[in-house]
Ligand SMILES: Nc1ncnc2c1ncn2[C@@H]1O[C@H](COP(=O)(O)OP(=O)(O)OP(=O)(O)O)[C@@H](O)[C@H]1O
């Protein structure tokens with residue numbers, strides 16, 4: 353128990369903070385619960401009156417029965433409203449936690465998403481938060497209510513026969529022992545189950561996202577086996593939870609049975625010896641009987657609580673991550689970015705990796721100039737450009753923008769002044785126009801069109817049936833790879849960034865389109881710094897400087913002409929591509 357309660361401590365504190373947001377609801381819920389407890393006791397009292405009336409005053413039977421009916425109706429009403437109030441609070445807190453979870457996810461850096469699986473994050477957002485709500489509604493309601501019911505029972509029964517009351521309620525502490533015993537294992541079992549649910553969600557999510565690959569490689573069977581394995585494990589872990597839950601439930605239900613036996617045995621004797629009236633035996637019998645259900649519910653609540661705590665723990669594991677990329681206390685008072693970028697002896701290693709992806713990078717890119725970055729696959733190009741908008745964390749002093757340490761730049765300013773078209777552009781399932789104006793939600797359609805025109809994709813968009821209103825992706829048309837790249841480019845261009853980063857963003861467009869886009873960038877560049885990562889020489893040959901990255905190091909740098917003369921990687925790449933394009937030109941002849 354110690355282990356479980358120590359672990360349960362922190363999540364509980366988080367939960368309490370949420371509960372404090374709805375104090376009114378809890379007061380109302382508390383009052384209704386008290387009322388419920390009062391009517392609860394009135395029922396066995398009414399039964400006693402009926403029995404007594406039958407013995408002594410048959411005239412009063414009718415009135416006593418009316419009492420019973422009225423108490424039952426009020427009990428039902430109090431039960432109804434206390435549940436509505438408590439379940440409502442549960443829903444409200446669920447709503448807030450889910451919003452906070454989402455907002456928190458948004459604040460986490462790229463490295464977090466590299467280390468966590470989407471399916472698991474989704475499972476936390478859905479299943480775990482659901483478990484927390486169950487705990488807050490049904491769980492808390494019973495946790496609050498049952499002790500009040502027992503206190504009420506003591507108040508009613510003690511004056512009638514203290515000895516019998518103590519004996520009848522004697523078995524109930526057994527309940528605490530039983531649930532203590534089980535909850536020790538249940539927390540871990542639930543945690544294991546919920547973790548596995550996250551894994552199952554991941555397989556489903558990856559197969560939905562990668563459906564094309566699975567089909568193309570005819571791996572449906574393999575994936576099905578993989579899913580079955582994970583699902584089998586889920587089944588096993590959930591069965592374990594289920595078995596624990598039912599055995600606990602069964603053991604708990606023995607407690608009231610034991611108590612009823614005590615009432616009948618001891619109470620019966622006391623009636624025979626005249627120490628107790630028959631109607632009082634009925635009162636004991638009725639009240640103990642009525643306590644059976646709440647006691648069993650409390651057993652159920654113990655398991656809901658363990659599941660809720662396990663869910664809180666899983667959620668806390670994400671919520672507790674402090675976003676490493678946020679404004680520091682020594683944030684610089686900068687309101688504009690001109691675009692001079694300086695890398696100073698930069699070495700970068702991905703979290704969890706042993707080999708640095710970038711080593712000893714020294715590079716200065718003057719404001720308004722263009723730098724071309726080429727190099728073999730995996731040489732560190734994407735890594736290098738991802739550091740500029742601070743998608744990954746670097747050491748102080750290794751990157752400066754306009755002479756200010758990148759880590760001291762206001763994050764908001766960075767993100768609004770730097771536009772990056774990633775290598776693998778993601779578009780949302782919204783219209784093309786909305787995708788393009790993503791960074792400037794109030795941009796006018798004219799601006800959207802202008803950006804699309806500059807990205808050389810306007811004509812193609814207009815040819816879609818719904819033009820710029822065409823919905824992209826899951827709910828609409830599938831854009832070609834080249835169209836996607838250019839829509840992503842338009843999305844970056846509409847921002848009018850001080851620094852524009854194209855990470856191999858023109859790889860899927862033909863040569864003519866590439867030239868048109870670069871020509872446009874060139875013409876309008878005025879004061880805009882450009883990073884152009886490319887595998888094709890044609891995309892970087894006009895850049896003010898070009899660097900070659902190999903194995904995380906800059907191995908060549910200079911202008912196109914200088915690098916061709918140097919005779920290294922760049923020159924070889926250049927010659928190869930020249931030969932290829934000559935061949936292509938000759939072919940149609
Ligand atoms: N999240 C990561 N964790 C660990 N290592 C990574 C991570 N992302 C990239 N790497 C490694 O860092 C190195 C540089 O990768 P990067 O993506 O920057 O290469 P690249 O030059 O952009 O390649 P490409 O031309 O294929 O786009 C590679 O060895 C890669 O395996």
Ligand SMILES: [Mg+2]
Pocket residue numbers: 733734735775855856
């Ligand atoms: Mg790359």
